[in-house]
Amino acid sequence: MLETVGLTAAEGEVYRLLVATETASADEISGRSALDAPTVGRLLLALEDKGLASAVEDSAGRFAAVPPEMALVPRIRHHFEALEQTRAAVYELVETYRRGARARGTGEAIEIINGAAALRQHLRQLQSGAGHEMMWFVKAEYVAMSAESNQEEFDALGRGVLYRALYEQAYFDHPDSVDYVVKGVRAGEVARAVPLLPLRMAIADRSVAVLPLTASGTPANPRELRAVLVRESSLLDALIALFEHHWEIGAPLRVTEEGQIGGAGPADAVSPVADDRHLLSMMVAGMTDEAIAGQLQVSKRTVQRRIQGLMNLAGVATRMQLGWHAARRDWL
Template sequence: MLGAIGLDEVQESVYRALVALGAADVADLAARVGLGESDTERAVRRLEQQGLAAQSSARPGRWVAAPPGVALGALLTQQRHELEQAELAAAVLTEEYRAQATEPSAHDLVEVVTGASAVAQRFLQLQLGASHEVCALVTGRPTVVTGPDNDAEEQAAGRGVRYRVVAERDVLSLPNGMVEMAAALRRDEQVRIVDRVPTKLVVVDGQLAMVPLTSRTSEPAAVVVHASGLLASLTGLFESVWAQALPLRLGEDDLVTEAGPAAPDGTDLEILSLLLSGLTDASVAKQLDLGLRTVQRRVKGLMEMAGVTTRLQLGWHAYEREWVAR
């Protein structure tokens, strides 16, 4: 837990033991944490350098812990200052990069990555660098990268990054296909299934995309596409496949099942009709005796059901599917 301020596991264990004992010699500490005396002494010396421990003036050979509120507070303040400096440097570098990329040349819009390890590493970097959304098309033909990396996904999800994944139905037949899909659903990822996807594809934050390159050699390769008309086309490709795909559901006993074509219920239709007549969410909630959040949640569900991202698109879709034909 204290790794963020520069302590490794051994140093943290020794410091916690010293805090619990109040004062102790190296032998007592070593016995307490289950380490050799030489390792324990090195850890104590490191704690002394960081201001977390000091030698007792009353009894030579014994160590006392510095008050955590004071000592750890100082380290936290220092760490915050270093992070602020790093953020400032990142902001400056970002502005410099934008200034240079205002008029990028054609060859700067794509980056060719060659080799299995390089492709896998670049794919991992894209996910770890995501700030709000990762969209992926996954085929049932395993190569270097079969889908979003589980560890990277968990880290990204912990930061609030949303995942939307469309997988070919053959993915479910792979040895670990169902297990991986169930794990993705438990991470609250949105997963849909189609018979075939046109290509493997990953789009990150609408700013970068990665697609494989077909090669006559055995060496895998991929291209990373930066903001451009090509990126917009790839994003549009994902959205079109997403709109046609069927959602996966996680049922009892972690059973993954495909949902049939979704359709709104009676309350959904009433909400749609009132919204299309010009009422606000609050007015719809009052008319139907529903909570405002309930109305908003149902509208969001309708948008997901329709595979659209705006309410204007939802209105068009509702008439196209005759949800509100009457």
């Protein structure tokens, strides 16, 4: 998962092990992993070069982790700023391509959709015609089609179409959002969550995409809503790559038998109880404390107290460290 912030898989593993200890040598980390000591030594030096580890003074061969909030959070912030710039560039490219298509008298790759009703109709047709796969970016606040009205998804799932849906954190602020996700996952949807999505998007069979050109919810006048339909082109290839990039960094959303987002792996000697695993799964998925409290029907203070208890159980100091520890120990 840390590949997205510039680390190799091996560097990420060594960094996680280093975060879990105050200091460690190559031999000690090797004893906790499948890596030999010389390889760990090279990886520790690589982490030091990247600003994620530092050699301990007066202690030859020992390294300490630079705290994740100092080493990784700025990288993540820069990453999302770059994605926002990508979104703006995509919109600019759409407009440039549309103008060029008009000048050439063709509109084969780009089509402008005017109005919420027309967009809704295109989304229904897109799903009804899908034969293999649907890819969705789901942001907070729908612009044309609400989750509860999208029967076409369940019809397509029934035909064997793969649905991959990425939900941004703010989506779960809606009181019924968890129920919608649970219903979709139970029907066969594969869902993941990320802190932020750059745009709304649906892609069918990797051959056509629909993008509403609005930053927030439906305009006051639904007829003023604009969207773009993108057919096979270099622009469509870029949108597919954008989806796959976010998919790689997304946190999987599982559904328990009780119909809740969460799900526990094999327990260890000091693993959290089922209720805390459910809370932990929602936290890792990016839900706010308020949203978690609403789902669990407890106070925000109770959520924060329980998260602090999980941090104490894991022996970590930050929520980011707790997420890494939970993934490594199979608590999710």
